[in-house]
Amino acid sequence: MSEYNNIMVYTEVAGEALSALSIELLGCGRKLADDLGQDLCAVLVGTKVSSLAQAAITYGADKVYLVDDPLLKDYQSDSYVSVLEKAVTQAMPQILILGQTAVGRDLAPRLSFRLGTAAVLDCVQLTIDPDSKLLLQTKPVYGGNALAIYTCKSYPQIATVRANVMSHLEPNTSRQGEVIIIEAALDPSAVRTRILEKVPESIEGIKLEDAKVMVSGGRGIGDADGFKHLEELAGLLKGAVGATRPSCDNGWVPSTRQIGLTGKIVTPDLYIAVAISGASQHLSGISGSNTIVAINKDPDANIFKEAHFGIVGDWKKVLPAFTTKLKEILSRA
């Protein structure tokens, strides 16, 4: 396997720039490359994205494999797996890192099967084993009830990494790097899916991922009406309302507000969990919060193991009084 000899990061574009997660992945990839004494390559795919190659270098890449083609405007499994297969075959990386995004979680498994290797998704830590030099990939399993560390038996070792667990490098605009152009040479008929429409989620107010304060409700809220109390509090604190999977599955809250392993991963300064028992898959999405406050009537609820402040009791009694007091405090400030 000695012909495989560098680290590759798949960078995603958000708007007109590299995504924040891609920049984190470049920071992570740079560290792994330095640990192994290897180069860091970025692979940049899309339409009219060539101007971003320098950004990848600025954030740590030594080489950028650029695939720029009108047919790559939108992510589709068939086209992107095909060009990534080309890039990997040319660059021969030992490790390929992608983001745990809608793109990464679709692309990584299919690509790994195409290449005859293996992937580990939703990693929260990547390190090099000092003895075997293999990539140790840590990810939540059993809905976050445990963490598992995996190694791949073949190259490239492919991992997707979730947002906000890696730190990016400070940009260095004087960094030099090489840009290598790969022709996509796609056959349009080989792309078997067609995107008919893109529907952005209609979130009123602050995006969940950007909110400094979050107020979330679980199964114990009981119905859609109950969430009005949470909205009032979130409005007061200029925060956003989130929910657990059962609250969303019951239709009380739009599914775009789901927080957890298969929903959104959030990292607010303050997370207020109302009537949330604390299923591991939910905690998995909030563990990066600075302060967690929990209100739950069950003193043994799992949420209290993760919370910094808690009240044991019926949220219908606690929350209005909490909101009223806060209004009073904030009006004085």
Place this chain on the structure above:
Amino acid sequence: MKMIVCIKQVLDPEAPPASFKIDPLSHKMVLPAGIPPVISSFDECALEAALRIKDTTGGKVTVLSLGTGLLRNVVKKPLAMGADNLVLLEDEAFDGGDSWSTAYALSRAIKKIGSFDLIFCGRQADDWDAGQVGSGLAELLDLPSITVAKKIDITKDKARVERITDGGHEVVEVDLPALITVSSELGPPRYTTLEGIMTANQKETTILKPTDIGVEASQVGASGRRIDLQKIFQPIREGNCEFIVGESLEEAGANLAMELRKAKIL
């Protein structure tokens, strides 16, 4: 419309988090004996997606599962919900697999089953959360795939799928046959009915062994793995919660506001 739904028997993810323990010998998680296994929740959503199509356009739903120690009252639940027949890859050789060996065995079983229009899988399983069997199966069968779907409409020989993306969703069209992985945003799966439970036992169940699908035991299960589990451990939750109290719950609520202010959190 011929549909195949892949399902997995897993530990009940709704069991209290404190009841999950790691078995030091098998490196798997275990639950106390009183908590029976269930079908992985996303797989039930995949089944629900297939049954909704059967409800509106008609068709046949074949359920496919792989494992050892498959409890009949668990794996036959899809038959009670409305699926037509059950195929079980049940053999010690299939035990301990990863996404690769599982998808490989399933792909061979599907070739054995024969023609189909749609394959459904859950987006990921509630046990290992790997999230790869659906895409891997599509790759092995050379099928187009659409992952993490929340709505599926069928028109003649096409599927129109709402796929969840990071900033919303997109509507994707694909010619059949195709593979779709389903997420819980599809909505809750239906309940079994008494009539469904009564008829489930009369429906056909086929058990397949490695030789039936033309694979060597060394290609499937633990022997066919491409990733190794080095370690599994449970995160230690600190449990240093400061409980706020008061004469009444209302007072406790007010005290919490003052406490957060004092701690400069608000």
